[in-house]
Structures are given as C-alpha cells and as structure tokens.
Amino acid sequence: MLRFLMPAALLAAAVPAHAALTAPERRMVQTVDAERERHIALLQKLVDQNSGSHNLAGVEAVGRMVRAELEPLGFQVRWIPLRETGRAGHLVATHPGRRGGKRLLLIGHLDTVFEPDSPFQKFVREGDRARGPGIEDDKGGDVVMIAALRAMQAAGTLKAANIEIVLTGDEEDTGKPVALARRDLIAAGKRADVALDFEGLAQENGQDMGSVARRSAGGWTLTVSARPAHSSGVFAPGVGSGAIYELARIVDTFRRELREDKLTYNVGLVGGGQTAALDEGQIRLAASGKTNITGATAVARGDLRAISQDQIDRTRAKMQAIVAQNLPGTRAVLSFDDDTYPPMPPTAGNLALLDRLNRVNGDMGLPAMGALDPLKRGAGDISWVAKDVDGLVGLGAASTGAHTDQETIDLPSISRQAKRAAILMSRLAAERR
Known part of the structure; x- marks a missing residue:
C-alpha cells in the first residue's frame, strides 16, 4: 500500500x-x-x-x-x-x-x-x-x-x-x-x-x-471679560487687549502646550463681542459687537478626553495655569462640567x-x-x-x-x-x- x-x-x-x-x-x-x-x-x-x-x-x-x-x-x-x-x-x-x-x-x-x-x-x-x-x-x-x-x-x-x-x-x-x-x-x-x-x-x-x-468625556467652559473701549486704543495702557484676543491666546496655547498620548481637547463653540451668552443647554451662543469697540466678553465651550484620571487632573491643572496668565486688561475663568464620563x-x-x-x-x-x-x-x-x-x-x-x-x-x-x-x-x- x-x-x-x-x-x-x-x-x-x-x-x-x-x-x-x-x-x-x-x-x-x-x-x-x-x-x-x-x-x-x-x-x-x-x-x-x-x-x-x-x-x-x-x-x-x-x-x-x-x-x-x-x-x-x-x-x-x-x-x-x-x-x-x-x-x-x-x-x-x-x-x-x-x-x-x-x-x-x-x-x-x-x-x-x-x-x-x-x-x-x-x-x-x-x-x-x-x-x-x-x-x-x-x-x-x-x-x-x-x-x-x-x-x-x-x-x-x-x-x-x-x-x-x-x-x-x-x-x-x-x-x-x-x-x-x-x-x-x-x-x-x-x-x-x-x-x-x-x-x-x-x-x-x-x-x-x-x-x-x-477615554473619558467631559466639557469645559471658558469665559473672558474685559473693559470695552474704542478700538483705536486697543493694546494701549488702560485699554488692554480685549476679551477676544485673550480667549484666542488661551485656546491656541491649549492647542500647542497640552498635547499628550491618548489626550484630545476640542473647542466646539466660540463667540465674543460687546455681549456673548450661552443658552440654557450650552449648545448655542448669541453674540453682538462692532468692529470699532474692543471685545467686552468672549466665551468658548469644548471637551476633554483622557485615558486616566491622572491625565485628566494633570491636564486640568495645566489649563488653569494657562488661563491665569491674563493679557493686560482681561480676566478669564475656566470651569469644568460636573457630569464628566470617567x-x-x-x-x-x-x-x-x-x-x-x-x-x-x-x-x-x-x-x-x-x-x-x-x-x-x-x-x-x-x-x-x-x-x-x-x-x-x-x-x-x-x-x-x-x-x-x-x-x-x-x-x-x-x-x-x-x-x-x-x-x-x-x-x-x-x-x-
């Protein structure tokens, strides 16, 4: 065989x-x-x-x-x-x-x-x-x-x-x-x-x-205020940079300085002018202003997603430090939503x-x-x-x-x-x- x-x-x-x-x-x-x-x-x-x-x-x-x-x-x-x-x-x-x-x-x-x-x-x-x-x-x-x-x-x-x-x-x-x-x-x-x-x-x-x-999912809100003034004096002592420039500084610094593996942070809503207000659901923003007036207020909403609680805590601390470095004549406040997905x-x-x-x-x-x-x-x-x-x-x-x-x-x-x-x-x- x-x-x-x-x-x-x-x-x-x-x-x-x-x-x-x-x-x-x-x-x-x-x-x-x-x-x-x-x-x-x-x-x-x-x-x-x-x-x-x-x-x-x-x-x-x-x-x-x-x-x-x-x-x-x-x-x-x-x-x-x-x-x-x-x-x-x-x-x-x-x-x-x-x-x-x-x-x-x-x-x-x-x-x-x-x-x-x-x-x-x-x-x-x-x-x-x-x-x-x-x-x-x-x-x-x-x-x-x-x-x-x-x-x-x-x-x-x-x-x-x-x-x-x-x-x-x-x-x-x-x-x-x-x-x-x-x-x-x-x-x-x-x-x-x-x-x-x-x-x-x-x-x-x-x-x-x-x-x-x-990853986690949670929102944040950035609110910037400044004294409104005639635009001809923008950046000058006593007038300062205005709220919109300060908001732009903050979110761009987020973009450049927060990066880590598995971490993302998005800006999903932004507006500013003489007035800027979020609706109750925080998904719509009404703003008004003129080109010859420095911005008195500006608002941004975004999210933050991280792989660990340690990464969340570390990133939030960095964000608050960036927010605290205010441009002249401005004040910024950053808050985090209390319904963050862990x-x-x-x-x-x-x-x-x-x-x-x-x-x-x-x-x-x-x-x-x-x-x-x-x-x-x-x-x-x-x-x-x-x-x-x-x-x-x-x-x-x-x-x-x-x-x-x-x-x-x-x-x-x-x-x-x-x-x-x-x-x-x-x-x-x-x-x-």
Whole structure:
C-alpha cells in the first residue's frame, strides 16, 4: 500500500470547523445560525420605534420590546423610571444562576441620537447590510445580546449563569444629575465580576478588534471679560487687549502646550463681542459687537478626553495655569462640567478578558482580535463601572456611519458576535468567583 504524509495545510483543512468547541458550544453556534432572520426582524422592530434620548415614551416602548425578549429566558425584569433626570429611565434584568459562579454584567442602551423630528426614522435592508437610526448604536448591540442569551438557553448554559443586564435610556444624552442617572449602573458594577459592553464592534482594515479601554468625556467652559473701549486704543495702557484676543491666546496655547498620548481637547463653540451668552443647554451662543469697540466678553465651550484620571487632573491643572496668565486688561475663568464620563484605562484585567475572547476566536476558527487604540472610540457607559470591575467593550455589531443618517449595520456581524458572546459568557459563568 502506498503511504504518504499529508501536508500540514491539508491536514489543517481536514479538521472540522469549530472542532475545538464543546457540544453545548456547537449548539450555540447552530442556534444563532438558525435564528438569523429572527434577529434581523427584531432589529427592524427596535429600529422602527424612535427612541431618541428626549423621546421618553419611545425609550420606554423599546424597553418593553426588550422585556418581552428577556422574560421568557428566565430574567426578572424591572423598569427604573428616572423622569426627574429629564430622561425615561433604565431597564434592569437579573438572571440568578449557580451559587458561587462568576457574576456577569451586560451593558447596552435603549436610546439613540435621532429624535422624533429627525428625517431618519426607518429600517431599510440592502442585502447583507441595513440602514436605520440607532441600528448599530445600540439596537444592533441589544439584538446581539438577546441572540447570545437565546443560544445559551438552547445549549443549557444559561440556567447556571449569574447575569445582570443594565440597558440605560440616556447613554447618548445623560440625564441630570448624573449621580442619579448612573446610580443603578454603578451599583451593578460593584456587584459584578466581569462587565461586557454591547456597543458596536470596532474594525480596522476589515479586521475585528477588541476594546479594552475607553477615554473619558467631559466639557469645559471658558469665559473672558474685559473693559470695552474704542478700538483705536486697543493694546494701549488702560485699554488692554480685549476679551477676544485673550480667549484666542488661551485656546491656541491649549492647542500647542497640552498635547499628550491618548489626550484630545476640542473647542466646539466660540463667540465674543460687546455681549456673548450661552443658552440654557450650552449648545448655542448669541453674540453682538462692532468692529470699532474692543471685545467686552468672549466665551468658548469644548471637551476633554483622557485615558486616566491622572491625565485628566494633570491636564486640568495645566489649563488653569494657562488661563491665569491674563493679557493686560482681561480676566478669564475656566470651569469644568460636573457630569464628566470617567475613563476606562487598559488594565491587566481588561487585557486578560480580551485574551479569553481570543481563545474563543481560536476555537471558532476566527482570527485573533487586537486591542483597539482608545483614540478610535468615544466614551461609553462601561466607564462608570471600570474602577470596580474588569471589562471588555465592543461586543455589538459592526457598522459604518454611526450618529449620521448613513448609519449602516453589517448584518452577518450580528451572528458572528452573538456566537462569540454566547461562548465567552458561558465559559466565564461556569467559573467560580
């Protein structure tokens, strides 16, 4: 008999797909594949219900849709109304499992940036892609979460899993005071051993990426005042530089002198003249003045994003030092918003979770996922629990055009992400605390 050695490449190709998965894990994969159209139908239902952050009734309606998915899986679901914050509230669902098992916190949100007056309102499918308001951020993530939990139930791994879900109703525009608006999420983080965030999957050059860090997000306001005078005397003793020159000096010095790795600082709104006043929401500014009068007041609003609290504190101190070096005849005051989103630094625990996800990828025959640069991701709710629990971000679906009328989801990514999440959650939930 002729004998030969099979080349390594052919030998690898001969190994069945998902050969490293257990029988329950293969069942999860099969369940997700079998329910693909169900997931897409649910996504359409969620997207077609407007749930802009300020549409309180719409956010509540989406919460009821999600409740209808979770209760049949054995979750105890409650709605926490928070209308006193100016927002609808949050959905919290708990699934008690095996005593002593790891406690998982799943995070997502019900609201979108698209309010009822937006012309972008409906789900439109285009083959393997679909467009719609909030279709990825975060309704696609909510569907991935539900699909993964359904797969766990079908495979028998959900029964023993200790899971708490918090779906906020104001992630895109947090209610005030923020301490009340994030009270329940923070409390859930203190109870958890692992936090998994189902916002969108990041990709680079077509490759899926894992996220182990998110930067902070917070606003600042700069207000400059000066004595108005005839413009012919500008810069002269007794007149000085005027408020607008002082504001320009400050923000340009920010630009030149604050730079650090992972730090960004933007000026998003500016105005000055004889008068300059922000509206109540601090997103509009009314100014008036004449060319022959030096500026009496000037105002700027911006944001600051950092990777750690130390970087925030250091940068704020530098900003205040720059502001204090006033040009002649001017006075400047810099204040920081009190609703700053905290940072989620790339801790060793977070990196270990990404390693766990990559073991799932390897067992599924998928490429390993690198760690996304946090400069390429905005702030998010998981940051509120980052100081208390290890976390991983980006378990939702892949998309393009988030926060625009071209927000488009990659439909096959829903299934890919649901399989990853179901297997990862099942493995984590089976571990002892």
